[in-house]
Amino acid sequence: MISWLVLIRWKNLSILFIFQILIFLFLIYPFLIRGSFYLWIDMILLCFTTIMVAASGNIINDMADVSIDRINRTADRLIIGQSISLNQAKKVYFLCILFGMLSTLLFCVRNDFFWHFWVYPSSILALYLYTALLKCMPLLGNIVVAAFTAGAVYLPYYAFHSPTALSSFGADPARSWILQLSFFAFLSNLLREWVKDREDYSGDWMSQCQSTSVFLGKQKTYYLISLGFLTNLIFCIHCLVTSSPGFMSVLFVILILLPLIAIALLFFFNFQESKYKTLSILLKLWMILGFTFYLIQAYVSNIH
Numbered sequence: 001m002i003s004w005l006v007l008i009r010w011k012n013l014s015i016l017f018i019f020q021i022l023i024f025l026f027l028i029y030p031f032l033i034r035g036s037f038y039l040w041i042d043m044i045l046l047c048f049t050t051i052m053v054a055a056s057g058n059i060i061n062d063m064a065d066v067s068i069d070r071i072n073r074t075a076d077r078l079i080i081g082q083s084i085s086l087n088q089a090k091k092v093y094f095l096c097i098l099f100g101m102l103s104t105l106l107f108c109v110r111n112d113f114f115w116h117f118w119v120y121p122s123s124i125l126a127l128y129l130y131t132a133l134l135k136c137m138p139l140l141g142n143i144v145v146a147a148f149t150a151g152a153v154y155l156p157y158y159a160f161h162s163p164t165a166l167s168s169f170g171a172d173p174a175r176s177w178i179l180q181l182s183f184f185a186f187l188s189n190l191l192r193e194w195v196k197d198r199e200d201y202s203g204d205w206m207s208q209c210q211s212t213s214v215f216l217g218k219q220k221t222y223y224l225i226s227l228g229f230l231t232n233l234i235f236c237i238h239c240l241v242t243s244s245p246g247f248m249s250v251l252f253v254i255l256i257l258l259p260l261i262a263i264a265l266l267f268f269f270n271f272q273e274s275k276y277k278t279l280s281i282l283l284k285l286w287m288i289l290g291f292t293f294y295l296i297q298a299y300v301s302n303i304h
Contacts, residue, residue: 003083004092007062008055016054016152019291020047023178024156026298031174032160038110039160045107046159049120050152052100057127057148059093064131097124113159123148136204138215142197146190150182180239181294187235188290191228192283198225199276218273229264236260248297255293259286 024043032039062080080089104120107113126144134141157178197204197213198221204211213221236257243249263282 003079007059007079007084007089009058012058013051013054015288017047017051019295020050020152020156022295023153023181024160026295027174027177028156028160042107042110042159043156045103045110046156049100049103049107050155052096052103053120053123053127054152056093056096056100056124057130059089059096060128060131061135063089063093064135100124107159111159116159123151136209136211138210138212142190142193142212145193146186149189150186153182153185154178177294177298181291184235184290184294185287187228187232188283188287191225191232192280192287194221194225194228195276195280195283197221199280225267229260229267232260233264248300251296252293255289256286259289 021043029039063086080086101120104117108117127148130141130144134144157174161175194212197211198218200211201213201218201221203209204214212224216224236252240249240252240257243252263279263286266282267279
């Protein structure tokens with residue numbers, strides 16, 4: 001059981017579920033014209049679909065990376081081919097797709113959302129193409145993963161954005177907040193993807209996978225990661241300058257700006273090649289802090 005939880009990245013899925021629920025609670029639900037218990041059922045269906053898509057993506061990614069993981073991971077961290085067979089992983093992969101499709105259909109039936117059903121098969125296909133082709137294409141694969149993260153943030157708004165659901169007063173403010181949060185998710189995750197690529201350099205190189213780090217080389221990847229830090233820093237400074245001064249600005253500096261600067265300084269001045277995994281973990285924690293700030297700001301600012 002533990003092996004299956006590790007395979008689907010249960011910690012990441014839990015974080016995704018919690019933040020989608022909080023986004024709905026603080027940025028979507030208060031603006032709905034008619035709030036009811038049934039809307040929460042719809043949101044749970046939406047979260048379940050997202051989790052099934054993400055879980056299937058994690059499984060197929062590990063199935064394709066068996067040879068690479070033997071190089072990048074220690075024996076006790078290998079799952080497929082050890083505690084879980086490839087055939088078992090395939091069966092669970094298709095079950096995730098099936099359950100996600102049923103959840104999507106139920107959501108569409110309940111909300112007359114049939115024209116948007118295409119989002120689900122498109123997401124499954126995109127993750128398959130990422131694993132089969134795009135993962136070993138420099139930059140493009142990283143952009144796809146970052147876009148999926150941003151899309152998961154934007155999804156609750158997209159699913160409930162119809163004029164009959166959102167009030168005219170609430171729709172525009174909610175959209176602007178969601179877009180800013182989605183852009184933060186995209187930039188921060190893109191930076192982390194470059195770091196993870198550099199972490200997996202040895203396995204990708206030996207497997208002849210032309211990931212970003214293999215294609216550019218170690219030195220140019222270092223410059224690319226530096227550019228990623230600079231881009232995120234510029235975005236954060238822009239958000240700080242354009243916001244109203246006050247307690248939330250101070251909280252922004254504490255939760256987002258200062259941690260980003262600290263991680264960047266660690267990377268630039270006191271960093272060893274063996275520490276890329278640590279850098280990846282720190283960036284994940286920073287992303288969580290960033291999401292937490294935006295949700296706190298939404299609550300304190302009484303936009304809900």
